[in-house]
Amino acid sequence: MAQKPRKTTMISHGIAAQNRKGRFNYAIKETIEAGLVLKGAEVKSLRLGRAMITEAYAGERDGELWLFNSYIPEYQGGVLSRFETRAPRKLLMQRKQIQKYLGAIAKDGATLVPLDIHFNPRGVAKVTLGLGEGKKNVDKRHAIAERDWQRDKARLLRDKGRGDY
Template structure:
């Protein structure tokens, strides 16, 4: 039986991406989570501002939270503007949260945000990954394997 293809998320506009995460962590599983945002946060994200390079997700009290994500204040906001690095609630099903908690507590995984994007309906979403940290040697092996795959595809392309 053929292995099922992994489901892809409907990313229309990617706002922030954590490129370093795929190098520093071995990604095991991905989840799509909604973000509970304030009005000026949505406007700042639509303007293309946001940074998740140093952020992480955690589960507190049965709820998932995105911590240390930086969405700068909206330039045309007034005194009701938001705080840039406040913890933001992630909207997930209870079963997904339980699965994450089990993996984090028992197996030593980390919840890493990979990207913030808007889907086709215009909703802000976060792509979360259950990941294990890589050691320096694992990173070297990853680089070596990635370079070999690139060279292999180049050779196959040249030979037809």
């Protein structure tokens, strides 16, 4: 039997990649949105939603902000231009913002964590960065306990409303 070709959906706007562990591992104080310099094939691959930024981080190179260790797989749509999947990608921000966040990194020991890559309503790729500090294991355990309690509480309220005791 011949298999039907798998239909791929392209993301025109919305989240393309998400770092769920970013908010778990870091206490995010502030979020910022930055533009992302991409090649054409990288944008097409990103629109397929297969990128990963769980191990990515933002840092300084030559006085500018760059996104390091983000994974955007090669686009398999017959494009001849190949690109490096884990290449550093330049972040676009205003000079004053860059200086502010680089100062926070140097002075406070904060970290710029990429939280998600998304396409805005105009279809432009953006990165949401979180300025945060690493959480201790005690804080992580507290977050897990709080999340479990919220889930159990919702389950209890839902069951009580149905009359199931």
